[in-house]
Amino acid sequence: MSTYRLDRLFAPRSIAVVGASPRPGSLGLTFLRNLVAGGFDGELFSVNPHHVEIEGRPCFPSVAELPEIPDLIVVAVPPGRVLGVIEEAGRAGVSAAIVATAGMGYGAGSLGDQVQLAARAHGLRIVGPNCIGVLAPRAKMNASFAARSVRPGDLALVSQSGALAAGLVEWAAQRQVGFSAIVSLGDKVDVDFSDCLDFFSADSGTRAILLYIESIDNAQKFMSAARAAARVKPVVVIKAGRHAQGAKAAATHTGALAGSDAVYDAAFRRAGLLRVLDLDQLFAAAETLGRQKPFPGSRLAVLTNGGGIGVLAVDRLIDLGGTLAALSEKTRASLDAILPPTWSHANPIDIVGDADPARYAGALEALLADPENDAVLILNVPTAIAGAADVAAAIVDVVKRDRARGYRQKPVFAAWIGEDPDSARLFEEARIPNFATEADAVRGFMQLVRYREAQEELMETPDNLPHDFDPDTEAARAVVAHVLAQSRRWLDPLEVNALLRAYDIPTAPVILATTPDEAGEAARPIIAEGGTVAVKVLSPDIVHKSDIGGVKLDLTTEEAVKKAAAEIFERAARLKPQAHVTGVTVQPMVRRAKARELIVGLADDPSFGPVVLFGRGGTAVEVINDKALALPPLDLKLARDLIARTRVSRRLKAYRDVPAADERAIALTLVKLAQMAADIPEIRELDINPLLADQTGVIAVDARVAVAPETRKGSGHPRFAVRPYPREWERHIRLRNGRMAFVRPVRPEDEAEFRRFFEKITPEDLRLRFFAPVRDFSHTFLARLTQLDYARAIAFVAFDEGTGEMMGAVRLHADANHETGEYGILLRSDLKGLGLGWELMRLMIEWAKVDGLHEIEGQVLRENSTMLDMCRSLGFSVRVDPDDPELRLVTLPIASIHEPEKLAQQPPA
Numbered sequence: 001m002s003t004y005r006l007d008r009l010f011a012p013r014s015i016a017v018v019g020a021s022p023r024p025g026s027l028g029l030t031f032l033r034n035l036v037a038g039g040f041d042g043e044l045f046s047v048n049p050h051h052v053e054i055e056g057r058p059c060f061p062s063v064a065e066l067p068e069i070p071d072l073i074v075v076a077v078p079p080g081r082v083l084g085v086i087e088e089a090g091r092a093g094v095s096a097a098i099v100a101t102a103g104m105g106y107g108a109g110s111l112g113d114q115v116q117l118a119a120r121a122h123g124l125r126i127v128g129p130n131c132i133g134v135l136a137p138r139a140k141m142n143a144s145f146a147a148r149s150v151r152p153g154d155l156a157l158v159s160q161s162g163a164l165a166a167g168l169v170e171w172a173a174q175r176q177v178g179f180s181a182i183v184s185l186g187d188k189v190d191v192d193f194s195d196c197l198d199f200f201s202a203d204s205g206t207r208a209i210l211l212y213i214e215s216i217d218n219a220q221k222f223m224s225a226a227r228a229a230a231r232v233k234p235v236v237v238i239k240a241g242r243h244a245q246g247a248k249a250a251a252t253h254t255g256a257l258a259g260s261d262a263v264y265d266a267a268f269r270r271a272g273l274l275r276v277l278d279l280d281q282l283f284a285a286a287e288t289l290g291r292q293k294p295f296p297g298s299r300l301a302v303l304t305n306g307g308g309i310g311v312l313a314v315d316r317l318i319d320l321g322g323t324l325a326a327l328s329e330k331t332r333a334s335l336d337a338i339l340p341p342t343w344s345h346a347n348p349i350d351i352v353g354d355a356d357p358a359r360y361a362g363a364l365e366a367l368l369a370d371p372e373n374d375a376v377l378i379l380n381v382p383t384a385i386a387g388a389a390d391v392a393a394a395i396v397d398v399v400k401r402d403r404a405r406g407y408r409q410k411p412v413f414a415a416w417i418g419e420d421p422d423s424a425r426l427f428e429e430a431r432i433p434n435f436a437t438e439a440d441a442v443r444g445f446m447q448l449v450r451y452r453e454a455q456e457e458l459m460e461t462p463d464n465l466p467h468d469f470d471p472d473t474e475a476a477r478a479v480v481a482h483v484l485a486q487s488r489r490w491l492d493p494l495e496v497n498a499l500l501r502a503y504d505i506p507t508a509p510v511i512l513a514t515t516p517d518e519a520g521e522a523a524r525p526i527i528a529e530g531g532t533v534a535v536k537v538l539s540p541d542i543v544h545k546s547d548i549g550g551v552k553l554d555l556t557t558e559e560a561v562k563k564a565a566a567e568i569f570e571r572a573a574r575l576k577p578q579a580h581v582t583g584v585t586v587q588p589m590v591r592r593a594k595a596r597e598l599i600v601g602l603a604d605d606p607s608f609g610p611v612v613l614f615g616r617g618g619t620a621v622e623v624i625n626d627k628a629l630a631l632p633p634l635d636l637k638l639a640r641d642l643i644a645r646t647r648v649s650r651r652l653k654a655y656r657d658v659p660a661a662d663e664r665a666i667a668l669t670l671v672k673l674a675q676m677a678a679d680i681p682e683i684r685e686l687d688i689n690p691l692l693a694d695q696t697g698v699i700a701v702d703a704r705v706a707v708a709p710e711t712r713k714g715s716g717h718p719r720f721a722v723r724p725y726p727r728e729w730e731r732h733i734r735l736r737n738g739r740m741a742f743v744r745p746v747r748p749e750d751e752a753e754f755r756r757f758f759e760k761i762t763p764e765d766l767r768l769r770f771f772a773p774v775r776d777f778s779h780t781f782l783a784r785l786t787q788l789d790y791a792r793a794i795a796f797v798a799f800d801e802g803t804g805e806m807m808g809a810v811r812l813h814a815d816a817n818h819e820t821g822e823y824g825i826l827l828r829s830d831l832k833g834l835g836l837g838w839e840l841m842r843l844m845i846e847w848a849k850v851d852g853l854h855e856i857e858g859q860v861l862r863e864n865s866t867m868l869d870m871c872r873s874l875g876f877s878v879r880v881d882p883d884d885p886e887l888r889l890v891t892l893p894i895a896s897i898h899e900p901e902k903l904a905q906q907p908p909a
Contacts, residue, residue: 008095012071019076020046027076038142090122099128131186132162153178154207194225201229208289219721230272288444297374299325302348304379310348325373357394392423415441462637476502514583519565541579597690609719616648617690632674639667659695678724746795810840
């Protein structure tokens with residue numbers, strides 16, 4: 001349902017407290033009093049069949065007997081009565097409910113499940129159960145049992161924990177931090193993090209969103225909402241239970257390394273969220289985001305009256321990966337003119353312990369004018385010479401004058417050691433982030449830096465994939481299907497080899513031998529070329545070969561190979577008599593003297609599905625624990641980012657007499673594995689360890705793959721948290737003049753193609769498409785067209801099969817409720833009349849039907865008669881836009897299209 005009816009939750013016109021009570025300490029009385037104390041100015045009702053009046057207000061027996069149907073009900077009744085209340089409210093037409101009651105249970109058949117089903121049948125939205133409620137200060141609504149209300153502001157807090165939400169209410173009251181809303185989700189039977197992210201990302205009164213997460217139930221929904229929200233405003237998340245899972249037994253190194261919290265961290269990173277680790281950091285983020293917008297740059301100047309505290313700030317800055325700003329020569333001269341000779345003459349700028357307000361103000365003015373820094377942190381240690389509040393007042397005056405100049409304001413952060421209340425008040429009134437310690441202040445600065453960097457990374461254009469990467473998907477699927485048909489979980493080495501080769505992942509060849517003599521014959525050509533041989537037992541019942549001595553390495557003669565094979569057969573029969581032994585595998589030993597041992601693989605997370613792992617490989621991989629995770633799908637940019645987050649990435653560079661490893665080959669291997677996970681959802685674990693990498697490329701030396709039947713169905717990949725590129729929608733179409741076009745979903749690396757495409761569109765055609773002249777095809781503009789979340793939007797791009805040039809594109813973007821999609825289409829100006837627009841529209845309509853949308857809509861200029869005629873021919877209704885007579889609204893109900901692929905094959909003549 002997403003944002004459906006959430007406007008009635010956060011801005012209700014009327015509220016009823018069901019379970020209101022005159023009993024002191026009861027939930028019902030607390031909710032009622034908080035709503036009154038908060039100043040809610042809509043209709044407020046009490047519902048309790050056992051009372052006729054509570055707190056001077058009439059009390060009604062039931063929701064159905066209220067004088068009007070409330071937008072919102074607050075439910076504070078025992079668990080056994082909740083279901084009846086929700087059913088009654090749903091029938092009456094109530095829009096939303098906050099259910100504070102705990103003890104409803106989870107899972108199919110539970111009381112919580114029954115409440116969810118009853119609410120959904122009537123479109124009634126539920127927050128909770130087991131929550132402290134919702135605070136919406138702009139609506140003067142404190143529908144919670146928090147100890148106090150909060151002031152209006154532009155931070156939204158969404159918390160799975162009621163206790164944390166209540167704690168933040170107390171913190172905010174002390175620091176005068178305001179909120180657009182505070183939501184306690186509780187058991188999340190309906191309204192969840194995704195719904196709130198969609199709502200607050202579109203809310204003009206919310207500047208940043210804070211999340212406290214314990215678990216995510218629907219990873220696909222969450223990732224789609226989080227990625228959309230993070231593109232428009234900061235989203236800060238704290239995740240509880242970072243070490244709850246602990247060590248676990250796993251059949252592969254990849255499975256052992258892919259711990260639950262590491263996967264959450266990868267998900268937050270992929271979505272562009274800013275993760276913090278504890279409440280102190282969350283409060284620091286709230287302080288920073290509540291008063292300072294993100295800014296370009298990362299160079300910090302530190303102004304202080306105490307050298308020691310300044311050095312501590314610099315240490316913390318370096319610990320967090322920040323950049324200490326340099327001082328320009330002009331700024332040094334300015335500071336020399338106003339500061340005593342004993343000032344530090346460097347950053348941190350120590351203006352000496354006897355600094356008065358005038359000295360602080362002069363130094364700050366010089367730093368604000370210095371182009372060598374991007375932000376200024378001001379530290380003050382109390383002295384008897386200058387009052388802390390007087391210094392703060394001088395700082396505020398300088399900042400106000402700087403803001404009044406009208407150009408970009410340079411951010412200023414403050415940390416007054418000792419937390420002087422008068423100074424804090426001055427900073428808060430001036431909206432200058434202020435902190436109790438230098439460490440908190442530096443962390444707040446770095447949080448904004450990290451957020452901006454994350455936004456820039458989200459907008460980067462990835463490299464093109466090699467045109468010759470064309471995996472043999474059918475061959476790979478056949479290998480996996482064969483294993484599953486035999487009810488096996490693990491692929492044998494021959495099958496693993498075939499799977500990797502199907503995706504063009506270099507691997508050492510594997511030869512099966514069923515007798516010692518066959519093993520010797522298989523080894524003969526390898527030995528003849530001066531190579532050495534490895535012989536390993538092949539049995540579906542022996543997972544850990546080395547445990548029974550089933551691996552023999554560095555064999556240099558045929559006789560040694562035969563002897564090793566015979567010993568392996570004998571030991572397997574003796575130590576694993578029940579095991580079925582297929583034979584032994586014979587492989588050349590891969591020797592690359594200056595190669596790095598890496599591990600790459602796939603693991604399956606119960607919440608987020610497939611994850612890709614990269615790190616330092618070898619036998620001690622778990623002990624070293626140098627790894628990073630990412631959610632597929634990947635492109636080369638994301639793969640490079642994954643590599644860069646490990647310590648072993650530094651060893652991939654050239655050093656001494658060791659050439660740099662081919663990092664592009666490593667990144668491409670990660671992309672191939674991610675694509676394999678998308679194409680073959682039956683793969684549950686894949687482990688390549690080691691993957692040897694040097695200047696010549698990569699080669700997989702040892703690999704293991706586990707599979708399981710895929711039972712989940714759905715559009716896209718059923719288990720991917722981020723919907724992968726929908727390759728199945730690629731098409732070859734013939735146009736009216738016989739010209740062939742290749743149509744496929746847009747990819748992020750298509751940005752350059754769009755830039756060239758727009759060069760061949762006339763200004764008039766651009767005006768008809770965008771309703772205004774378009775001259776600036778910036779990276780940001782093009783990234784919005786090419787970097788899509790396929791769970792919410794699709795764009796089909798047509799290319800001329802003869803020239804490879806882009807011919808046109810159609811796009812469809814679904815609303816947050818995934819009910820209505822808005823379309824847009826544009827063709828090259830010299831390619832009209834070929835039927836391309838018709839074909840693209842048909843494909844877009846087909847996607848909408850398969851994707852479950854209910855309706856397609858669009859806006860067309862009144863003068864664009866060609867588009868209007870085509871829309872009518874495709875079944876769209878056309879009407880005048882009531883807000884603009886120059887626009888026409890075109891609408892197509894998807895239910896009216898039974899078989900979109902059988903729409904008229906060509907436009908009318």
